[in-house]
Amino acid sequence: MSYSKTIVLTNYDGETFVVDEVVAVEPQTIEHMIEDGCANTSIPLPNVTSKILSKVIEHCKKHVETPNSNEKAAKADLKSFDFDFVKADQGTLFDLILAMNYLNIKELLDLIYQTVADMIKGKTPEEEEEMRRVNAWVFSCFVGVTCLYFKSKKM
Amino acid sequence: MVLEPTQTRPADAISPAPCEDANKRYEAPIHALNINPNLHIAASIIEPVVAPTYKTLKSMAANDRSLIELPNLNLEDVLSKLPLPSLIACCGVSKSLLNLIKNDSDFARMHFAKSEPQLMTQIQRHPGSSIYLIDLDTDTTSRVEVEPNFNIPLDGFYITQSCNGLLLLERMSKAKGVHRCMLYNPVTGECTLLPEIKHVYIDATFVFLYCPKTNQFEVVCLNPDSDVSSDSDHDPDTDSDPEVNSDSEMVYPEDDVMGAIYVTGSDSWESLGKLPFSPHHPCHLEKAVHWICVDEATKFNVWVMKEYGVKDSWSREFVIDTTVWGEYDLHWCFTPVICRNNGDVVMVSIFGYILFYDLLTKKGRIVNHRRLWTAMTHTPSLISLRDVVRGTNLEVVNVAPRVADPGLNLELAATFSEVGLQVGLLPADPTTLAWQINSSMKQIRFLIMVCQM
Structure with a gap:
């Protein structure tokens, strides 16, 4: 330089x-x-x-x-x-x-x-699922979003 | 589910047919395709020039801190990069976060500016069935299906369009010719009914545009049949007989197109008079302007407007030839739905196949999904509908999932059985045209006209 x-x-x-x-x-x-x-x-x-x-x-x-x-x-x-x-x-x-x-x-x-x-x-899908389960009340704050979870499938 | 190799060719084999000048076309820069300078909603970039206070300085010395303690500006920047599901999960962390995510309209706009459009589908035919958002940012081996279960609040309304986080729902009463439109944000669960529009033909196309930047929305009605528009100033002498093709599908003379428009703040629909083009089912290609797809039965042509606003500059940049896909060709009725920022064209088939096709490498992959009834792009948005219609006479109603507001339900129950308009997957119409939903509404109207050329 x-x-x-x-x-x-x-x-x-x-x-x-x-x-x-x-x-x-x-x-x-x-x-x-x-x-x-x-x-x-x-x-x-x-x-x-x-x-x-x-x-x-x-x-x-x-x-x-x-x-x-x-x-x-x-x-x-x-x-x-x-x-x-x-x-x-x-x-x-x-x-x-x-x-x-x-x-x-x-x-x-x-x-x-x-x-x-x-x-x-x-997070892995499992962790997400757990997080969602624990924080289920959160989703009720959004009336349009009733349940929210990930599904991952091997193709 | 794995697509068995015996049944299908591997993804690499999906390539376009050797058509003339094909190589030349494929060399076209991809950025010409998917970047529109007018489309990018200016992200509210917050320049973090905050001098740390004594407190934050002290916390720098500490070892273990939660990210929640970050200064608000930094926190908002981090959160705005999160996809919707993660963001909603963050609401559970603290009250201040919940308040920020749910009620802060500035944050909502910032987050929206950074979100990517996703594929929104309805799996059941019933108009009130749930909507699913499919996350397209997954690798080839797994499919992540976000299932926010966006319930449509009111029976009889079909989702017909999505623009910048808002949905347009339509309900048509065949007998009365009365059309109702509703705006709906599935994330916040708010909806608002627009004034009714009369004398709408069953094939009328509605174009819905919403610009988050100016906070204006606009619904354009393209009404192809003058006979129904009895109050129009249509001249019977020019009423040439509509051609009827083998599918009994009406081909409307251009003169017969009537238009009406509803814009933010107005109380009723205004007539646009005759329009110089005939509407067809649009293909929703969100966030990728300059697109026009013409279905030649076996090929999708991708047109690019080289020079913005110059209609002579339309040129065919790419050809997606479906004949080489073997059994996955047009029999599966692939329809282009969205062009992503990474250059992938996403096409869906009513049978539930989702195709990702890279225009540059000419390779694609097919993901199997459940049967789809509708497919369109939708960018989830936290922007409140109340914010959108502020200052107008429109009333926003919050809908609880699955249970619609009783008052609204009663009003609609009378005409529920007469629902005749069914909006399914876009048909493989020989002149399936697509125009881009742009934030700039004036340009849209121009683009629609150009499409007809």
Whole structure:
């Protein structure tokens, strides 16, 4: 990669991260800070812990480094990276969402939203059935929807 | 149920016939087919630029948190990605979630903007029978059938159309020629009766359009027979004899088409006068505008309007040839119902077969289902009908499942035995035309006209 300026990020724990500018501008918040000339020394990110910040930087780096081409291999690589990236416990995802609220990376936020949504709906039919049985009263809240269950059949 | 290999060819064998220029056509970009810039309902994207409060900052340090504690904006974004069954299950988690999902009209619109159309079917012929939503997002080996059991509240009403989460139900009294239309949201269980329309011929086609963005709805009546429209200003001199073909099916001269329209906020139907095209049973291809399917008895032609609004730019992009399917050809009466965002055309057969056909790879798969009487696309919506008809004279009635409002029942009981209109699966009409239900109503009217060319 050609010469690029580096940006120093200081997080909640007081740790500093030195990253390339191209990577640092991925979060819109930081991009705006740099544009406004507030990033001469270091950018304080008091709302983000080091664990989350390093994860976010890892994600930004990967997405910046991957050539923005239509190559299948590059796309597949990025996809598998994203897939592994969101394989985290609920607490981490929770923190990531909060960090995203501050840092504002739309791409990553969408990815996490989808992951969380999949976690909510991604149950086996048996689990769903059980959940529905326990929460039967819920369906009575929707008068048009009397009973709601999944039937899965092998074709 | 497995389709035995001895009875059928494998899915890979389903391919179009080698028709001229076929390869060229198949190279057409798929995006030309299924993306309509005007169709996408602008998702209410909430930019999450909320600085975390002290409280959320503290909770960041904690280890085990429930996702319910997420800030509301984040929570709404997550929930809007859920399909309806999961969403309804979420109502049981907390009161605030229940309130959000059930009563928040902004959330309802946001969720609707992200939902995918599904296949809605009625398995029994009886008009009041349950409706089923079939989830199309399943792999080849399993079928997930969502059975929300959307009961139609009132006997005698047939579901005829679905547009953006609302259903149009119709009931026709043959003897009196009085037509009643009803709007119904099966998810919220609300319905409202539209004013009655008189002098409607039995073959009249109703087109229902609802745009969630502008919150306007519109019902267009295309009435093919002038004789019934006794109060019309029809000139008898132009009344050429309707041709009667071997199936005793009327082919109406174009001049004889009368139209009437009902729009949000008006008290009655307004006449549109004569229309320059003759209506046929529409094929509902939701969320895929520019489509027109002409059934040539063995082939479905897929037409694309290259340049939006330019009627000369219609071109045949794809041909789905059913003759090569062996025993699964047209004898099974496949009708295209929906084109999905992934490029699959979903076709259904009255015998209960659902075909997924990929236009690009020219491959398809057939899923066996119970016998279907009606099949159309429906995007489940949480948008309340009260919200839709707000500010109009229409009265919204909440219907309990299986038990309709007694008052409404009484009113309808008198004409129940006279129900003559039966809307089943779309027939393999030689000129089966399809137009797209678009959020933009003016364009629709134009599209209908174009279809006739």
